[in-house]
Amino acid sequence: MELHKLTAHELIPKxxxxxxxxxxxxxxxxxxxxxxxxxxxxxxxxxxxxSFRDSPQETGTVPITIKDNIxxxxxxxxxxxxxxxxxxxxxxxxxxKKLKAAGLSIFNFKANMDEFAFGSSTExxxxxxxxxxxxxxxxxxxxxxxxxxxxxxxxxxxALGSDTGGSIRQPASFCGVVGLKPTYGRVSxxxxxxxxxxxxxxxxxxxxxxxxxxxLNIISGYDALDSTSINTAVQDYTKSLTNDVKGLKIGVPxxxxxxxxxxxxxxxxxxxxxxxxxxxxEVKEVSLPHSKYAVPxxxxxxxxxxxxxxxxxxxxxxxxxxxQTQNLIDMYKKTRGQGFGDEAKRRIILGTFVLSHGYYxxxxxxxxxxxxxxKQDFDKVFKDFDCIIAPTAPTPAFKIGEKVSxxxxxxxxxxxxxxxxxxxxxxxxxxxxxxxxxxxxxxxxMSKPFAEEMIYRVAYTYEQNTDWHKSKxxx
Amino acid sequence: xxxxPVIGLEVHLHLKTKTKAFCGCSTEFGGQPNSxxxxxxxxxxxxxxxxxxxxLEYAIKAGLALNCTVNKFTKFDRKNYFYPDLxxxxxxxxxxxxxxxxxxxEIDIDGKIKxxxxxxxxxxxxxxxxxxxxxxxxxxxxxxxxxxxxxxxxPEINSPQEAYEYLTGLKSILKYLGVSDCDxxxxxxxxxxxxxxxxxxxxxxxxxxxxKNMNSFKAVRDALEYEIERQAKCLEAGEKIIQxxxxxxxxxxxxxxxxxxxxxxxxxxxxxxxLTTFIIDSGLIDEIRKSIPELPREKxxxxxxxxxxxxxxxxxxxxxxxxxxxxESCMQTYANNDKKLIVNWLNGxxxxxANARNCQLCQLGIKAQDLVxxxxxxxxxxxxxxxxxxxxxxxxxxxxxxxxxxxxxxLSQISDTGALDGxxxxxxxxxxxxxxxxxxxxxxxxxFLVGQVMKKSKxxxxxxxxxxxxxxRLENA
Numbered sequence: 034m035e036l037h038k039l040t041a042h043e044l045i046p047k048x049x050x051x052x053x054x055x056x057x058x059x060x061x062x063x064x065x066x067x068x069x070x071x072x073x074x075x076x077x078x079x080x081x082x083x084s085f086r087d088s089p090q091e092t093g094t095v096p097i098t099i100k101d102n103i104x105x106x107x108x109x110x111x112x113x114x115x116x117x118x119x120x121x122x123x124x125x126x127x128x129x130k131k132l133k134a135a136g137l138s139i140f141n142f143k144a145n146m147d148e149f150a151f152g153s154s155t156e157x158x159x160x161x162x163x164x165x166x167x168x169x170x171x172x173x174x175x176x177x178x179x180x181x182x183x184x185x186x187x188x189x190x191x192a193l194g195s196d197t198g199g200s201i202r203q204p205a206s207f208c209g210v211v212g213l214k215p216t217y218g219r220v221s222x223x224x225x226x227x228x229x230x231x232x233x234x235x236x237x238x239x240x241x242x243x244x245x246x247x248x249l250n251i252i253s254g255y256d257a258l259d260s261t262s263i264n265t266a267v268q269d270y271t272k273s274l275t276n277d278v279k280g281l282k283i284g285v286p287x288x289x290x291x292x293x294x295x296x297x298x299x300x301x302x303x304x305x306x307x308x309x310x311x312x313x314x315e316v317k318e319v320s321l322p323h324s325k326y327a328v329p330x331x332x333x334x335x336x337x338x339x340x341x342x343x344x345x346x347x348x349x350x351x352x353x354x355x356x357q358t359q360n361l362i363d364m365y366k367k368t369r370g371q372g373f374g375d376e377a378k379r380r381i382i383l384g385t386f387v388l389s390h391g392y393y394x395x396x397x398x399x400x401x402x403x404x405x406x407x408k409q410d411f412d413k414v415f416k417d418f419d420c421i422i423a424p425t426a427p428t429p430a431f432k433i434g435e436k437v438s439x440x441x442x443x444x445x446x447x448x449x450x451x452x453x454x455x456x457x458x459x460x461x462x463x464x465x466x467x468x469x470x471x472x473x474x475x476x477x478x479m480s481k482p483f484a485e486e487m488i489y490r491v492a493y494t495y496e497q498n499t500d501w502h503k504s505k506x507x508x
Numbered sequence: 509x510x511x512x513p514v515i516g517l518e519v520h521l522h523l524k525t526k527t528k529a530f531c532g533c534s535t536e537f538g539g540q541p542n543s544x545x546x547x548x549x550x551x552x553x554x555x556x557x558x559x560x561x562x563x564l565e566y567a568i569k570a571g572l573a574l575n576c577t578v579n580k581f582t583k584f585d586r587k588n589y590f591y592p593d594l595x596x597x598x599x600x601x602x603x604x605x606x607x608x609x610x611x612x613x614e615i616d617i618d619g620k621i622k623x624x625x626x627x628x629x630x631x632x633x634x635x636x637x638x639x640x641x642x643x644x645x646x647x648x649x650x651x652x653x654x655x656x657x658x659x660x661x662x663p664e665i666n667s668p669q670e671a672y673e674y675l676t677g678l679k680s681i682l683k684y685l686g687v688s689d690c691d692x693x694x695x696x697x698x699x700x701x702x703x704x705x706x707x708x709x710x711x712x713x714x715x716x717x718x719x720k721n722m723n724s725f726k727a728v729r730d731a732l733e734y735e736i737e738r739q740a741k742c743l744e745a746g747e748k749i750i751q752x753x754x755x756x757x758x759x760x761x762x763x764x765x766x767x768x769x770x771x772x773x774x775x776x777x778x779x780x781x782x783l784t785t786f787i788i789d790s791g792l793i794d795e796i797r798k799s800i801p802e803l804p805r806e807k808x809x810x811x812x813x814x815x816x817x818x819x820x821x822x823x824x825x826x827x828x829x830x831x832x833x834x835x836e837s838c839m840q841t842y843a844n845n846d847k848k849l850i851v852n853w854l855n856g857x858x859x860x861x862a863n864a865r866n867c868q869l870c871q872l873g874i875k876a877q878d879l880v881x882x883x884x885x886x887x888x889x890x891x892x893x894x895x896x897x898x899x900x901x902x903x904x905x906x907x908x909x910x911x912x913x914x915x916x917x918x919l920s921q922i923s924d925t926g927a928l929d930g931x932x933x934x935x936x937x938x939x940x941x942x943x944x945x946x947x948x949x950x951x952x953x954x955x956f957l958v959g960q961v962m963k964k965s966k967x968x969x970x971x972x973x974x975x976x977x978x979x980x981r982l983e984n985a
Binding site for chain 1: 550558559586592595778781783
């Protein structure tokens with residue numbers, strides 16, 4: 034039996050009846066990784082591990098893979114950046130504590146990502162790019178490219194990613210898996226190395242909707258250590274997996290169907306809409322008039338916060354410190370100059386600029402105001418609609434190297450996901466088809482704050498009535 | 509030309525919370541370096557701040573006591589700058605919505621009451637401490653993250669003495685509230701001063717200098733005096749004053765330039781996204797308002813009114829809350845209507861004892877009742893004033909009551925004429941010259957003889973009786 038191919042909800046009953054052991058699952062995963070990860074590069078810091086299996090591995094039931102920006106006590110957490118080289122957190126992130134408490138084992142290799150989650154292709158990793166399991170010439174998306182690729186390639190049962198502007202959903206879409214960005218405040222950020230604090234959320238990346246709901250059950254909930262986590266009751270999300278969308282009102286934003294959208298993506302989405310209609314949902318066009326400002330607003334707010342969040346990587350306490358420096362300022366400059374990659378530097382400079390004296394009002398303050406307008410667009414729609422359906426990304430996975438030289442083009446690959454983070458609402462990406470060339474296409478379902486159960490209900494119903502999630506890449 | 513100084517003070521004080529502003533670490537002073545730290549105050553990647561509610565309550569309390577408006581809406585901001593004692597390379601502070609604003613503090617200056625405006629009082633976190641050793645610099649993060657209240661005055665202070673009075677008054681209030689130790693030596697109170705001068709009678713402000721590194725209120729006063737004189741000399745010599753930050757060197761009694769305005773930093777303040785905004789419930793404000801004790805100025809006015817104290821005495825007594833309470837219980841225990849008699853002891857002998865021991869009045873361990881009893885002994889002329897001071901020292905050292913000490917030390921005053929006769933006899937015999945002087949009309953000679961009797965009686969003689977007896981004897985001779 035190829036255990037690595039199964040989902041958690043398929044594995045758990047087998048573990049319970051002792052048909053298999055946790056060790057069997059780990060063995061299956063390790064041998065899978067050994068055979069294909071040199072091609073996919075979903076995991077980091079495993080290359081020089083001569084005895085693949087010797088690293089400490091806590092026992093538990095189903096193993097889970099963690100993105101390299103979520104703190105795991107004693108286990109390197111480097112945000113795939115040179116500047117955090119060798120950093121072993123002295124504490125577990127709240128989500129890790131919750132996973133351990135639920136009996137899961139934290140997989141001892143961490144998932145590749147764009148440095149500090151800055152990117153949409155995982156090409157900005159210090160450890161080299163991850164390859165899309167469906168076409169190794171292509172990117173897996175980003176920044177949680179490693180998490181999405183390892184789940185797609187059956188190198189993991191399930192995984193955690195983080196989503197600041199689409200970093201869970203876009204790679205889920207590119208890799209043909211299910212990824213959810215929860216409502217801001219639903220999952221504790223304590224232990225997530227911050228990119229943009231007001232936008233970041235940790236979320237599950239899984240092979241199907243049921244696993245996704247199960248994982249959200251474990252990681253969500255109020256945390257006194259995170260002042261931005263919200264104290265509302267956590268539903269049992271598996272209860273919303275009802276295979277029923279009859280009478281639900283679904284909006285499709287007209288602003289999302291613009292030039293630049295791939296015809297095959299548009300076609301797949303249209304078919305998905307028809308499918309949901311046929312299952313009894315009521316689908317109508319809606320308007321999110323401020324959508325066009327989402328990308329610029331995002332790149333002001335996110336970089337402003339990032340420029341401050343990343344200040345602490347200064348060579349003083351942990352991580353990389355440049356050698357042969359003359360004095361304090363020289364040490365700061367050389368450490369940060371040598372420790373950060375190009376995209377990190379670009380965003381730090383951009384963020385520093387928009388917060389600078391004399392520019393703050395024109396950029397940051399203005400961006401905050403437009404952010405409110407974007408949120409109000411959603412509020413209005415959700416007064417009359419249960420959820421919104423949109424493509425996750427304007428194109429399927431693009432070629433490695435295709436957009437690296439043009440940051441603006443790269444930023445536009447998040448055009449459909451960014452608004453969700455600005456508005457703080459939840460959204461999922463799940464497979465809704467393949468291009469002729471065999472690349473996965475993702476559909477996004479958004480709903481109002483804390484309406485994850487609505488998202489799961491629609492996603493599950495669609496999944497149960499399609500077969501996309503059953504396809505596996507051939508590597 | 510006569511100049512008028514314009515001074516504004518920025519006071520930073522540690523709030524006396526058990527734990528730090530945004531984590532659970534202890535705020536105890538004097539621990540082993542880096543023994544009171546955790547991932548949060550060390551700014552480790554992924555950690556998040558959680559506001560200490562007590563710090564917010566203390567800040568509100570201080571704001572109310574300083575006559576400020578407590579803002580119904582408050583939030584935190586990040587102040588960004590790189591320094592090794594600042595683990596996150598930003599400080600969580602408050603920019604546009606401080607906890608409280610628009611207050612004032614009253615000081616007494618030249619016999620008049622003057623109101624010094626307070627612009628704002630806001631919460632922030634402290635940084636760590638750098639320790640420079642030979643070729644290396646070390647950082648102690650124990651202090652990092654301790655809740656600080658920054659109190660900014662209006663530029664309404666017009667002399668170094670006013671600044672001194674403002675600081676003394678501020679410290680007194682904050683200590684009354686119990687929200688801070690205000691101990692400059694331990695770094696729990698720090699003060700920076702902005703000062704400029706302008707020709708007297710004119711309105712436009714001059715170019716200011718910021719003064720740092722003053723380690724006592726006296727140093728603040730000295731540094732201001734020095735700076736005002738420096739600026740005046742500058743202007744009189746036709747030079748321009750440059751906006752700069754200067755460091756006070758207490759040993760040398762002068763200040764040196766630390767940086768000029770060209771090097772001023774852009775702190776890139778923006779709202780702290782890791783903390784939510786806070787709506788301060790008016791119920792909470794009322795509750796905190798109720799918990800504010802009688803403050804030094806109210807107490808001062810009451811002492812004058814209720815106990816008939818002089819301005820000087822009242823002011824001295826109310827400075828420290830526990831001392832004021834002790835003084836009041838002494839005044840209440842003391843049956844005489846003229847409280848001046850007991851107050852003289854409090855602000856005299858007791859205060860010198862306390863100063864000698866570097867402690868407060870109430871820390872001398874004397875009970876109000878015992879002090880009153882001692883004063884009563886003196887008033888009944890059972891012991892001399894001089895002996896009473898010895899008894900007081902003994903009371904402090906042995907914790908015994910006055911009666912017991914007087915008995916043990918045999919200090920009862922000799923008013924019995926028979927018992928004094930012998931001493932007087934001897935004194936007259938041994939000091940013929942003084943006797944002659946007295947007879948020649950030198951009144952001072954009598955006091956000398958009284959002094960001799962006091963000496964011979966080991967201070968136990970009642971000086972009035974002795975004087976009376978010597979006089980009678982010499983005049984009758």
